[in-house]
Amino acid sequence: KQEVTQIPAALSVPEGENLVLNCSFTDSAIYNLQWFRQDPGKGLTSLLLIQSSQREQTSGRLNASLDKSSGRSTLYIAASQPGDSATYLCAAASHMEYGNKLVFGAGTILRVKS
Amino acid sequence: NAGVTQTPKFQVLKTGQSMTLQCAQDMNHEYMSWYRQDPGMGLRLIHYSVGAGITDQGEVPNGYNVSRSTTEDFPLRLLSAAPSQTSVYFCASSYLNSQLLYEQYFGPGTRLTVT
Numbered sequence: 001k002q003e004v005t006q007i008p009a010a011l012s013v014p015e016g017e018n019l020v021l022n023c024s025f026t027d028s029a030i031y032n033l034q035w036f037r038q039d040p041g042k043g044l045t046s047l048l049l050i051q052s053s054q055r056e057q058t059s060g061r062l063n064a065s066l067d068k069s070s071g072r073s074t075l076y077i078a079a080s081q082p083g084d085s086a087t088y089l090c091a092a093a094s095h096m097e098y099g100n101k102l103v104f105g106a107g108t109i110l111r112v113k114s
Numbered sequence: 115n116a117g118v119t120q121t122p123k124f125q126v127l128k129t130g131q132s133m134t135l136q137c138a139q140d141m142n143h144e145y146m147s148w149y150r151q152d153p154g155m156g157l158r159l160i161h162y163s164v165g166a167g168i169t170d171q172g173e174v175p176n177g178y179n180v181s182r183s184t185t186e187d188f189p190l191r192l193l194s195a196a197p198s199q200t201s202v203y204f205c206a207s208s209y210l211n212s213q214l215l216y217e218q219y220f221g222p223g224t225r226l227t228v229t
Contacts, residue, residue, distance in 0.1 A: 044220040104156030
């Protein structure tokens with residue numbers, strides 16, 4: 001059974017700092033790994049989606065890496081801003097004939113102080 | 115496109131009551147799913163559907179029913195509400211993109227309290 005763990009559970013950093021959020025998964029037979037952002041009281045917004053054969057994906061100040069062999073993914077946020085404050089969730093997806101099942105970590109609550 | 119919509123946004127039920135959480139999407143996605151999110155835990159899959167008329171159980175299906183009569187709608191029914199079902203419920207839809215990756219879209223959630 002796939003289990004996803006995110007460390008740290010909460011992180012507080014000053015504005016401008018570069019930071020790394022960690023995600024680990026127990027079953028390396030994943031189809032893809034996805035990082036989401038969740039603002040308080042809101043739904044989830046997809047940030048980055050990495051296929052199992054890829055090593056990393058980048059979008060603006062965000063970079064996500066994937067190492068299947070070690071069961072790890074990291075989300076790197078460069079030059080953090082107060083607007084980055086949110087909960088960040090990673091999810092490992094297993095493949096089905098249609099769609100996919102996501103197993104989520106509990107999330108990292110990020111606070112960027114101005 | 116409205117994306118994925120959910121109603122109601124908030125609901126309070128008494129133990130034993132039943133209700134239906136509504137979910138609709140206007141993106142013609144075949145795959146839809148329901149998750150619940152509890153404090154300190156990640157989202158957990160309740161039920162999912164791979165197309166109209168086809169549904170299956172996820173990780174935590176007990177106490178919930180689903181049906182999928184159209185591509186657009188995927189309602190979640192609570193048969194007899196229990197305090198353990200107090201949670202935030204998210205509906206999602208997805209499709210396979212050109213890179214053969216499933217792109218997921220989530221609704222804003224329904225916050226349910228069972229007293």
